[in-house]
Amino acid sequence: MLSAPGLLFFILGCAALTAPYMTLAANRIVAGDGFRAWQLAAPGPSVLALGVLAAGLAMGVLGAWPTLRVIGAALGLGALIWLLTLGSTTLLDGAGEYARVSPAAGFWCLVVVLALLLADGLTNLSPGPWARLGILGVILGLLAALLTSGLLSQLSIMQEFSSRKPAFFDALSRHLWLSLGSLLLAAIIGLPLGIACYRKPRLQDTLLPALSFLQTIPSLAMFGIMIPLLGWVGDTIPGAQAIGIAGIGFAPAFIALVLYSLLPVVANTAAGLGSTPPAAQEAARGMGMTFIQRLAKVELPLGLPIILAGLRIVLVQNIGLAVIAGLIGGGGFGAFVFQGLNQTAIDLILLGALPTVALALVAGVLMDILVALTQPHTRHVSESAP
Amino acid sequence: MIEIDQISKVYDGKAAVDAVSMTVETGTITVIVGTSGSGKTTLLRMINRLEEPTSGEVRINGVVTTSMPGHILRRRIGYAIQGHGLFPHHTVGRNIGAVPQLLGWSKEKTRARVDELLDLFSMDPAQFRDRYPAELSGGQQQRVGVARALASRPDLLLMDEPFGALDPIIRARAQTDLRRIQRTLGSTIMLVTHDMEEAIHLGDRVAVMDGGQLVQHGTPAEIIQNPATAFVADMVGGVDRPLRLLSLIAVADIVEDGPATGTPIAAEASLRDALSACLWSGRDALPVTRGDAIIGRVTLPAIRAQAQATA
Numbered sequence: 001m002l003s004a005p006g007l008l009f010f011i012l013g014c015a016a017l018t019a020p021y022m023t024l025a026a027n028r029i030v031a032g033d034g035f036r037a038w039q040l041a042a043p044g045p046s047v048l049a050l051g052v053l054a055a056g057l058a059m060g061v062l063g064a065w066p067t068l069r070v071i072g073a074a075l076g077l078g079a080l081i082w083l084l085t086l087g088s089t090t091l092l093d094g095a096g097e098y099a100r101v102s103p104a105a106g107f108w109c110l111v112v113v114l115a116l117l118l119a120d121g122l123t124n125l126s127p128g129p130w131a132r133l134g135i136l137g138v139i140l141g142l143l144a145a146l147l148t149s150g151l152l153s154q155l156s157i158m159q160e161f162s163s164r165k166p167a168f169f170d171a172l173s174r175h176l177w178l179s180l181g182s183l184l185l186a187a188i189i190g191l192p193l194g195i196a197c198y199r200k201p202r203l204q205d206t207l208l209p210a211l212s213f214l215q216t217i218p219s220l221a222m223f224g225i226m227i228p229l230l231g232w233v234g235d236t237i238p239g240a241q242a243i244g245i246a247g248i249g250f251a252p253a254f255i256a257l258v259l260y261s262l263l264p265v266v267a268n269t270a271a272g273l274g275s276t277p278p279a280a281q282e283a284a285r286g287m288g289m290t291f292i293q294r295l296a297k298v299e300l301p302l303g304l305p306i307i308l309a310g311l312r313i314v315l316v317q318n319i320g321l322a323v324i325a326g327l328i329g330g331g332g333f334g335a336f337v338f339q340g341l342n343q344t345a346i347d348l349i350l351l352g353a354l355p356t357v358a359l360a361l362v363a364g365v366l367m368d369i370l371v372a373l374t375q376p377h378t379r380h381v382s383e384s385a386p
Numbered sequence: 387m388i389e390i391d392q393i394s395k396v397y398d399g400k401a402a403v404d405a406v407s408m409t410v411e412t413g414t415i416t417v418i419v420g421t422s423g424s425g426k427t428t429l430l431r432m433i434n435r436l437e438e439p440t441s442g443e444v445r446i447n448g449v450v451t452t453s454m455p456g457h458i459l460r461r462r463i464g465y466a467i468q469g470h471g472l473f474p475h476h477t478v479g480r481n482i483g484a485v486p487q488l489l490g491w492s493k494e495k496t497r498a499r500v501d502e503l504l505d506l507f508s509m510d511p512a513q514f515r516d517r518y519p520a521e522l523s524g525g526q527q528q529r530v531g532v533a534r535a536l537a538s539r540p541d542l543l544l545m546d547e548p549f550g551a552l553d554p555i556i557r558a559r560a561q562t563d564l565r566r567i568q569r570t571l572g573s574t575i576m577l578v579t580h581d582m583e584e585a586i587h588l589g590d591r592v593a594v595m596d597g598g599q600l601v602q603h604g605t606p607a608e609i610i611q612n613p614a615t616a617f618v619a620d621m622v623g624g625v626d627r628p629l630r631l632l633s634l635i636a637v638a639d640i641v642e643d644g645p646a647t648g649t650p651i652a653a654e655a656s657l658r659d660a661l662s663a664c665l666w667s668g669r670d671a672l673p674v675t676r677g678d679a680i681i682g683r684v685t686l687p688a689i690r691a692q693a694q695a696t697a
Binding site: 277279280281282283284285286287288289290293297298301302 | 434436456457458459460461462465467468469470471472473474475484485488531534535544
């Protein structure tokens with residue numbers, strides 16, 4: 001039995017090989033020349049690495065054996081890294097002091113194709129939440145080992161990293177503060193609002209459209225509104241500037257993220273509480289539970305997966321949106337992205353963009369695991385009762 | 387004793403329940419029967435104040451229900467509904483122990499009560515206590531729902547179409563179980579249904595509701611023999627009336643001396659069953675047994691007299 005997605009991944013992977021795999025540039029700003037995957041090393045290692053890559057993609061076609069597909073994806077990813085290390089040594093050999101090598105379109109396409117193959121294979125294995133947590137841990141461990149091993153240190157993006165190590169970790173912590181902090185504040189404000197909406201449908205009818213409207217304001221326009229507003233607050237209210245409230249910087253970015261987060265939190269809270277079976281709600285009232293008791297014992301536990309799904313949307317959305325904070329001095333990985341844009345240094349842009357993508361992916365997977373863990377037992381019990 | 391005194395509920399100027407009064411004796415089952423929109427469910431929900439009456443009052447053992455907060459009142463009144471309303475994320479044990487927990491019973495006392503109730507409903511506690519509702523059959527879920535309503539030994543048990551979601555065979559068994567358990571515990575039950583058969587089978591008293599009004603309140607026999615209005619007559623079903631009447635009388639009530647042959651019938655069986663046995667086996671008389679001993683016979687003319695005399 002052939003796997004249809006596997007076949008697609010194989011074709012896409014082969015097509016990606018025809019694109020340049022790496023580029024060599026004279027310095028970090030000019031555009032480089034592309035090299036194809038078979039131009040990166042001596043014939044022997046090249047053939048071996050490409051053979052392993054092709055074998056990995058081919059294993060992905062075996063629909064009946066998801067384990068083999070996962071192994072194939074891992075082999076393919078290994079071959080990609082190996083080609084990268086082979087290529088950086090070959091290309092830099094005698095290329096001059098300021099020369100830079102970078103992965104190019106072909107490499108990135110292959111990474112995406114193999115990552116999709118890996119995800120598809122793992123999904124077919126349908127691991128439980130704890131197994132998924134374990135797999136995530138293994139993948140992150142391998143990634144950390146690879147990045148700290150020095151194997152990739154010749155790549156341009158790693159050189160950008162090593163010259164900005166303290167700034168990078170500052171940006172990471174600022175980025176996490178922006179996205180997790182705004183999530184927390186949005187939850188603190190949004191959960192009670194969601195509960196109020198659930199209790200008073202009339203409130204829901206007015207509040208949700210207002211929050212939807214906030215959601216439609218483009219982020220740049222939101223900052224535009226925030227800058228004079230917070231600038232005025234910082235200037236007029238004593239002590240406001242001391243805690244960091246000003247027209248630009250952390251405060252406007254943080255507030256904008258909180259405002260964008262409110263709709264998913266409030267809407268999913270109201271929907272989650274409303275998803276309780278009506279008979280269970282009626283029984284809870286009928287047996288003499290107060291509103292708070294019904295909320296705590298029945299509606300919140302049963303609605304938790306939907307409420308968490310709302311928080312998941314917010315977290316992933318905020319990790320992405322927080323990049324914009326870089327534009328108004330809010331810090332985070334966005335700072336690298338906008339510096340890189342100004343300097344036309346692609347690898348500096350990637351130094352901001354890639355960790356953002358990784359953070360969003362990891363956060364999404366972690367929240368999915370949490371959602372799965374909070375599903376009531378009943379959902380995965382078969383209906384085989386006599 | 388439950389006294390319902392001139393109770394009304396008005397929605398948008400229209401009376402869903404219109405000045406209903408009735409008294410329910412302790413230890414009896416009263417079945418409120420009516421078509422949909424007759425106000426029977428609203429009447430029931432006003433007793434535990436899930437709906438607040440527009441006017442009138444309810445007294446339970448002399449205490450007016452509005453003298454305490456609604457949720458405190460509801461903890462003293464059992465409530466079982468159609469589709470059981472079990473909490474899907476709690477085990478059977480936690481579901482049954484929900485009201486005792488609200489009342490602050492100790493863990494040991496609650497657990498003992500849960501096991502006692504599961505035994506009463508013929509469900510092995512060791513086997514069922516830790517299961518989730520989704521792991522039970524429809525009939526078992528319904529029994530757990532009723533057990534939960536009885537957990538705190540309430541003064542009164544209200545049931546709103548409790549057997550509505552069950553198939554006919556399971557429903558008949560559930561009705562028989564309820565009757566047996568009510569006799570064992572001496573509970574006072576008010577049950578709402580649209581099914582007159584169920585009302586006659588279960589009720590010590592039957593209350594017929596139509597258009598928000600209580601049109602008749604009496605024993606099943608009274609309702610069948612002297613329907614107060616055309617609507618009640620229609621509800622008890624014209625052609626089936628003699629059979630329904632016979633189903634209310636036990637063979638033991640008209641047993642007589644004399645010979646009879648063939649398969650005997652139990653003294654506790656209804657005359658309807660006896661008539662059916664006579665017709666099916668082509669006999670004019672059946673031997674009647676109590677336990678293993680034959681105590682007499684029941685004859686076709688005697689059955690016929692019962693169906694006729696009172697009609």
